[in-house]
Amino acid sequence: MGDAASDIQLLNAFIVFMNFVGIPAITYGSQLALGALGLTLVYGILRFSNFAHGDTMAFGTMITILITWGFQSMGLSLGPLPTALLALPFGIAATAIWLLLTDRVVYRFYRRQRAVPVIYLIASAGVMFVTNGVVRFIIGPADQRFTDGERFVVSVREFKAMTGLPEGLAIKTTQALTVVTAVVVVALLFWFLNRTRTGKSMRAFSDNEDLALLSGIDPERVVMVTWLIVAALATIAGTLYGLDKTFKPFVYFQLLLPMFAAAVIGGLGSPLGAIAGGYIIAFAEVIITYAWKKVLTYALPESWEPSGLVQLLSTDYKLAVSFALLVVVLLIKPTGLFKGQSL
Amino acid sequence: MSTRVQSSGAGAVRTLLMFIVVAGLIIGTGFVQSWNTALVILGLGLISSIMALGLNLQWGFAGLFNVGVMGFAALGGLAAVLVAMPPTPGAFAAGGPRVALALLLGAATVGAGLFVWRKLPSGALRALLVFVVVLVGLVLFRRVLDPGVAAIEAVNPASTGYLGGFGLPVLIAWPVGGLLAAGAAWLIGKTALGLRSDYLAIATLGIAEIIIAVLKNEDWLTRGVKNVVGIPRPVPYEIELQRDPAFVERAASYGLDPVMASTLSVKLLYAGLFAVVLLVLLVLSQRALNSPWGRMMRAIRDNETAAAAMGKDVTARHLQVFVLGSAIIGVAGAMLTTLDGQLTPGSYQPLRFTFLIWIMVIVGGSGNNFGSVLGGLLVWWLWVQVEPMGLWLMQVVTSGMADGSALKAHLLASAAYMRLMTMGVMLLIVLRFSPRGLLPER
C-alpha cells in the first residue's frame, strides 16, 4: 500500500475518470445550467414553466449556425476558436426578436388577463409547436455540424508525451470554451441581478409583484428584459451544446426534461439552484451511464478486477436519470435545494 | 329555468351541426380524394377521439395537466404485443426466469430503499444508506438481467429475439393496455399530484420519454427499433375476403372490384369496432360528468381551496381521475397498435402523440366530452390534410421559381413542417379567441 506503483495506478484511474466522467460532466452540466437558468428566469418573472424553451434553444442555435456558415463561406474565422462565437451575437439578437414577438402576440394577452399558470403552460406548448415548425422548416430535422477551429486544447497524445503516463487526458476546445463561457455568462448574470438597478427591479418583481408595482417598477419592462436575457442564455446554451455534440432539433426538445429537472432540483425560480441542479443532473447522468471497468481496473487491486463493463444503466436511459432525480426531489423536497419561486 | 333548457337545447343543436360538418369533411374526402383515405382518416380519428376523451377527463373535469399522453398510448401498444403475439418458442426457457428474477430484484431494491428511508431518522447516514442500497441493487439487477436478456435476444434474432406474447385474441389487449397505463399513471400521480400544476406536467413529460426509451431499447420485450410486425388482427385479412366467393359476388353487386372492396370492408370493420368502444366510453364519460362524482370533480377544479375546506380529499380525487383518464388513453394506444398491426417504438413522437391530443381537447372544448370527440375527428382530419395543402401552397409559391433552384427545392422539401406550425397557430388562436372551444362546457 502506498508504494509508487499503486500511486501511479490511482493516478491513471483518476485521469481516466476525468477524461470520461469529470470533464464531459462539467461541460454538459454547464450547458444544462445555462438552459435551466433560462427556464428559471421565465418561471421567476412570468411565473410559468416554459415548454417552448428547448425549441427556443434550437431556434437560437439554428440562426447561429446559418450565420456561421455564411462567415465560413466568406472566409471569416476566429483561428483556433469556432467561428460560431462570431455568429453568436446575431443568433442572440434574432432569438430576442423572436421571443419578444411571441411575448407580444401570445403571452402579453394572458398577462393582462392575469391568467392562471396552466394557461401559460398550454400557450407555451403552442409556441413550442410553432418554433419547432419554423426550425424544421428552415434547417430541417437532420443533424448539422458547424464546429471548426482547433479541435483540442490538450490532446491525448500531447498529454501522454507531456506526462509519460499510459493514460491520456483530452480537453476539447468546445469543452474548454463551454466552461469558460458559462462562468463568464453566469458571473455577468449575477452581477446584473445583484448590482444593477434593472436587475434588482427584476428580483423585486419576482419576489413580490404587487409591491414592485407599488414601487413604480414597470412590469412590461421587467418582462422585456427577462426575455432578452433568456434569449441570450438559450442561444448560448444551445450553441455550446451544438458545438460540443451536434445540432439536431429533436435533441433540443428532449433537453427540456434534464433542464426542467435541474431547475426543479435547484428550486424553480432560483438562479443559483438552476446552476447547482444543472451540474447535479449532468454528473448523475454521466456517472450512472459510464462503464466503470477501466477506472476500477486501475483503482482496485488486481484480484478485484471487474469482469463486466460495470455500467449501471445504458446510455439510452440517460433521460431516466434526470427523471429519477426529479421524482426523488418531488417526493422529498418539492421546493428544491434552494428555496425557489423567486430570483 | 326556461333559459337553461333553451341554452342546452341550443348547445345540442350546435353539437349536432358541428358533427354534421365533420362528417361532411370526411365524406367529402371520400368523394374528392378516395374512400380509402376517408376511412383511414376515420379510423385514426376515432382513436384520437378516445385519447382526447381520456385527456379531457383529466384536464376538462379536473384541470390536471398531463403531458405524457404519448407514454400511456405506447403502453397500450406494448399491451397489444404482449397479449396477441405468439410466444417465441424457447425464448422464455432461455432467459425468462432470469429476467423475471431481475425484475423482482429491481422492485425489491426500490422497496428496500423506501424502507430504509422511512425507518431511519433523516440525516447523512440515511442518505448514504439509501444510496448504497440502490447502488448494490442496481448492480445486482444488471448482473442477473444482462445474461437473461442476451439469451432471449439470441433466440432467432432475425425474426424474433424477444419473449413474444401470450397468443391471445388482440381485443383482450385493449383493456390490458388500459391497465398498464393506469399502473404507470398511479405511480406518477402518487409522486406529482398535490404539488404545483407545473410539476405534474414535467413529471408526465418525463415518464413518457422513459416509456418510449424502454420500448426502444428493451429488445427482449419489444424487439426495440426492429419493431414487432404482424400483430394478429381482430378483423379478417383482405386476402381472405378476396378468396371468399360470397364476398366477391357481393362486391360485384356494388360494382366494386374485390381488392378495393376488401380494403374498404376491413377499414369499415375497424372503424365499427372503434366506434363501439368510443360510444361506450362516451356514454360512461357523460354519466360520470353528470354524476355526483363528476360534479364534485368540477367543483374541485373550479375552486380547489374551497373544496379542500369542505373536507374533500383533493389529491385522492385527482389521483382517481388521473388514473382513469390515462387508462382510457392506454386503451386507445392499444387500439392504434392493433390497427397498425405493428409496434414501432421509433414512431412515437411527443408532438404527434401528446400535444396534438391537447389541441384536439382544447379546440373541441375543454370539459365537454362531445367536444373532445369532435376535436379528435376534426383536428385529425386537419392534421392529415394540412400536409398536402402545405405542399400545394408551396408549389403555388414556388411555381414562378426556376426549376432546380435551391430555394425551390428547399421550400418543397420543407412543406411537411408546415403542419407543425399550423397546429401551433391553431392552438394559440383557439386558446386566445375561443378558449372554451367549439363546443363549450355547459
Next chain:
Amino acid sequence: MSAPFLIGENMTGGYGAADILHDCTIAVDRGEIAVIVGPNGAGKSTAMKAVFGMLNLRKGAVRLDGEDIGHLTPQQRVVAGMGFVPQTANVFTLMTVQENLEMGAFIRTDDISTTMEEVFELFPILREKRRQAAGELSGGQRQQVAVGRALMTKPKALMLDEPTAGVSPIVMDELFDRIIDVAKTGIPILMVEQNARQALAIADRGYVLVQGANAHTDTGEALLADPEVRRSFLGG
C-alpha cells in the same frame, strides 16, 4: 379653515356591484396623524384603498394638495406623491433591507443617499441590518422596512394599512413612536388601525367608521373621551 392636504370626500363605491363605502369622508393635514378605526367589516381598509385608488368610486373625489387625483391609478398616485404600506406582503423578503429601500425609490432618478440616510436616522435598526434579507427580520423590524421603503419616494402623504397587525404590544408601542417621529418630519399620515385605543391616543384626527359611513369624527383625544364611542366600540 383651508382644505386638508389629502382628502377623500363623500366617497361611495365598492369592489363589485354592492357599495361598501357610503358617502365616507377621510382627510389628513400636514404634520398630522389621522387614524381610521371601526369594528370588523366597517370598511376601514376599503376607505384607505379608495383614497389610494384601488377601487372604483361611483361618487366623491380624492384630492392631494388641492389637486383632483381621482382619475389616477395607484401607481400614478405613487408618482404624484402618495406613499402606501400594505398590511401584508409589504417587503421584498429575499432582498436585503438596503435593496428594499432602493426599490422603494425606484421611480426617483436623483440621488437617493440622503433620503436613505434620513430613513436610517428614523429607524436605526435598519442601518444595522441593512445587508440582511428583509424576510429574516422580526415582525416589527419588517414593518419598519415597509414604512422605510414607502418613505424612499419622499412622499407628500403616507398611508399605512394596519401597521401593527400581528406584532406584540411592546413592538406596537415602539412602532407607534416611530410613526410619530415620521409625522414630526411634516408628512401627513393616514392609517387604519385594529388597536383602536392605542392608535387614537396618538391621533390628531380620528375617524370611526360603521358600515362604510362616518359614525364619529373628532380628535383622537375627544373620541377616546366620547362615552358613546367608548361604549359601543372601545369596550367600556
